[in-house]
Amino acid sequence: MKIVALAGGVGGAKLVHGLAKVLAPQDLVIIVNTGDDFEYLSLSISPDLDTVCYTLAGLANPETGWGRANETWTTYSKIVELGGPGWFRLGDLDLATHIERTRRLGAGQTISQIVNSFCESWKVAPTILPMSDDRIRTKVETQEYGLLDFQEYFVKYNCSPKVTGFQFQNIENSRPSPGVIESLRGAQAVVICPSNPWVSIDPILGVSGIRSSLLGKPVVAISPIIAGKAVKGPAAKMYTELGYKPSALTVAEHYRELIRGFVLDNLDESIKPAVERLGLRVLTTNTMMTNIKNRIQLAEDVLNFIGSLL
Amino acid sequence: MKIVALAGGVGGAKLVHGLAKVLAPQDLVIIVNTGDDFEYLSLSISPDLDTVCYTLAGLANPETGWGRANETWTTYSKIVELGGPGWFRLGDLDLATHIERTRRLGAGQTISQIVNSFCESWKVAPTILPMSDDRIRTKVETQEYGLLDFQEYFVKYNCSPKVTGFQFQNIENSRPSPGVIESLRGAQAVVICPSNPWVSIDPILGVSGIRSSLLGKPVVAISPIIAGKAVKGPAAKMYTELGYKPSALTVAEHYRELIRGFVLDNLDESIKPAVERLGLRVLTTNTMMTNIKNRIQLAEDVLNFIGSLL
Numbered sequence: 001m002k003i004v005a006l007a008g009g010v011g012g013a014k015l016v017h018g019l020a021k022v023l024a025p026q027d028l029v030i031i032v033n034t035g036d037d038f039e040y041l042s043l044s045i046s047p048d049l050d051t052v053c054y055t056l057a058g059l060a061n062p063e064t065g066w067g068r069a070n071e072t073w074t075t076y077s078k079i080v081e082l083g084g085p086g087w088f089r090l091g092d093l094d095l096a097t098h099i100e101r102t103r104r105l106g107a108g109q110t111i112s113q114i115v116n117s118f119c120e121s122w123k124v125a126p127t128i129l130p131m132s133d134d135r136i137r138t139k140v141e142t143q144e145y146g147l148l149d150f151q152e153y154f155v156k157y158n159c160s161p162k163v164t165g166f167q168f169q170n171i172e173n174s175r176p177s178p179g180v181i182e183s184l185r186g187a188q189a190v191v192i193c194p195s196n197p198w199v200s201i202d203p204i205l206g207v208s209g210i211r212s213s214l215l216g217k218p219v220v221a222i223s224p225i226i227a228g229k230a231v232k233g234p235a236a237k238m239y240t241e242l243g244y245k246p247s248a249l250t251v252a253e254h255y256r257e258l259i260r261g262f263v264l265d266n267l268d269e270s271i272k273p274a275v276e277r278l279g280l281r282v283l284t285t286n287t288m289m290t291n292i293k294n295r296i297q298l299a300e301d302v303l304n305f306i307g308s309l310l
Numbered sequence: 311m312k313i314v315a316l317a318g319g320v321g322g323a324k325l326v327h328g329l330a331k332v333l334a335p336q337d338l339v340i341i342v343n344t345g346d347d348f349e350y351l352s353l354s355i356s357p358d359l360d361t362v363c364y365t366l367a368g369l370a371n372p373e374t375g376w377g378r379a380n381e382t383w384t385t386y387s388k389i390v391e392l393g394g395p396g397w398f399r400l401g402d403l404d405l406a407t408h409i410e411r412t413r414r415l416g417a418g419q420t421i422s423q424i425v426n427s428f429c430e431s432w433k434v435a436p437t438i439l440p441m442s443d444d445r446i447r448t449k450v451e452t453q454e455y456g457l458l459d460f461q462e463y464f465v466k467y468n469c470s471p472k473v474t475g476f477q478f479q480n481i482e483n484s485r486p487s488p489g490v491i492e493s494l495r496g497a498q499a500v501v502i503c504p505s506n507p508w509v510s511i512d513p514i515l516g517v518s519g520i521r522s523s524l525l526g527k528p529v530v531a532i533s534p535i536i537a538g539k540a541v542k543g544p545a546a547k548m549y550t551e552l553g554y555k556p557s558a559l560t561v562a563e564h565y566r567e568l569i570r571g572f573v574l575d576n577l578d579e580s581i582k583p584a585v586e587r588l589g590l591r592v593l594t595t596n597t598m599m600t601n602i603k604n605r606i607q608l609a610e611d612v613l614n615f616i617g618s619l620l
Contacts, residue, residue, distance in 0.1 A: 041409050041410075041412075041413045042352070042353075042409070042412045042413045042416045043352075043409070072382075072384055072402075074382055074384065074402035074403060074406075075385060075402045075403070075405045075406045075409065076406070077406075078402075078403055078406030078407070079406045079409055079410045081406075081431060082406060082407070082410040082427075082428060082431050083410070083427060083431065084406075084409070084410045084413060085413075092382075092384035092385045092388075092402050093384060093385070093388055095385045095405070095409075096384075096385045096386070096387075096388030096389045096391075096392060096394075097388070097392070099351050099352070099353070099385065099389055099394070099405075100351070100389045100392045100393070100394040102351075102352045103351045103352045103394060103395075106352045117392075117393060118392060121391060121392050121393065
């Protein structure tokens with residue numbers, strides 16, 4: 001079964017890790033959010049791409065949800081000693097990725113060419129595609145600080161400012177990266193990973209041609225909100241601040257027009273009838289991916305669920 | 311005695327290290343070559359400035375003549391694994407300097423502001439001034455590869471191509487950095503360090519106003535060539551390829567118009583009469599700076615020699 005997954009950072013990376021263990025490499029394409037990409041220390045950083053790649057390569061730091069395992073901090077501590085900014089920590093292993101990416105971008109390579117080459121080095125078998133090779137920048141509108149880069153909001157201010165809206169700068173001029181539309185057309189189903197709907201999935205869906213390529217396809221979304229709380233990150237807080245009740249039902253409503261099936265955690269079994277009333281088929285299962293076994297189990301559950309929708 | 315020293319990399323760094331141990335910080339200004347600066351891995355590298363600063367800060371690697379002591383190579387090895395270039399090695403400690411410099415240049419700081427701030431962090435007491443805040447690029451004309459960046463010639467090709475000439479790109483449009491002319495005017499004497507005359511000292515002298523500020527001053531040069539050989543680097547090879555006999559006498563002739571005194575190594579005692587025939591006063595002493603004692607001894611010898619010229 002040929003599957004395309006739409007993924008942001010940690011939650012998306014965990015599910016595609018499971019999918020990659022279950023599907024043949026040629027049957028899995030992962031389209032990753034690049035709206036969080038930003039420049040820091042004159043380096044081009046792609047947080048979601050790196051989290052997905054490191055996770056699939058077995059290089060990810062399992063404790064932080066970002067960066068690499070067995071990391072050291074030699075360069076970064078010296079940068080801070082010299083007066084450089086300290087709010088976004090970059091380990092020595094991780095820095096290599098950012099430096100080499102920046103060098104290649106400067107030499108004219110596209111972000112999709114770079115990811116493809118890095119995945120070869122890291123022996124990542126499934127195809128990973130950035131949503132676009134064009135520069136799209138997710139900005140968070142906040143009450144306290146005005147417009148922030150997503151990573152400023154997320155890391156520098158630790159998600160504390162009150163969110164009033166989002167901008168995906170330059171998205172209207174962007175095109176999907178090579179292979180994105182083709183892989184969506186060729187997919188038997190599309191999985192929307194348990195990533196933040198506002199800032200991880202909406203930017204992907206906003207790139208021209210992606211949303212329309214999903215229409216008529218079996219699309220399944222997994223709720224990133226369990227029992228009213230985000231597993232990680234600010235999704236639930238964002239819903240509240242934007243005037244929605246943070247719950248898996250709100251997520252289902254968010255995607256309603258696009259999806260055929262919705263995956264709830266067992267803890268949210270009580271919401272199932274309400275989601276079904278939206279006209280969606282529902283799978284209730286364990287969606288907490290605390291270890292590789294859970295990831296594989298959820299991937300298998302999602303694929304079986306998709307099978308039942310075809 | 312207020313001294314200004316003109317310095318390139320290793321040889322210059324060693325002598326100013328000695329001078330810094332002998333002179334009060336406010337009596338020593340070091341004007342450093344920036345013609346070797348270049349971009350590598352999208353980072354702005356200033357090899358001579360770093361060598362001088364690291365040496366004065368006690369951070370230099372005494373074995374290599376470049377980079378920092380107790381260095382590690384985590385990031386760099388990963389960059390090479392990802393397919394990045396491997397010919398100019400950057401250690402984890404050293405990388406911090408380049409990354410923070412690049413960030414600050416991108417934020418609009420000048421190279422002299424950056425050096426000043428770094429020297430504060432590193433507790434380097436004498437004033438270190440880049441020759442210019444403008445971008446000057448030393449290019450080596452070679453028979454085999456045409457025009458090379460100096461560091462390409464020096465590191466990538468290990469000085470093997472035959473040199474046919476030099477270019478100091480943009481030097482005619484450059485201005486000395488703030489403080490350079492003032493410190494030369496206020497100096498009682500100027501020391502031309504035992505650096506490469508062609509590619510370390512000539513670019514400094516080529517920045518507008520620097521050469522003319524030396525006229526009429528007691529200027530002393532220390533030969534970087536001992537017994538026909540460069541202590542380090544390609545100076546002797548360059549002389550041969552450009553049709554000169556590599557010797558301390560050739561160096562004295564190189565600087566003849568500018569200098570009042572010339573310092574020869576004991577091994578070159580036999581050249582003394584020929585240098586004196588150029589109209590120069592000569593000091594013969596040990597100029598091999600293998601350890602800090604030698605550096606201090608040479609600095610004292612040079613200062614005493616200057617005293618005798620005033």
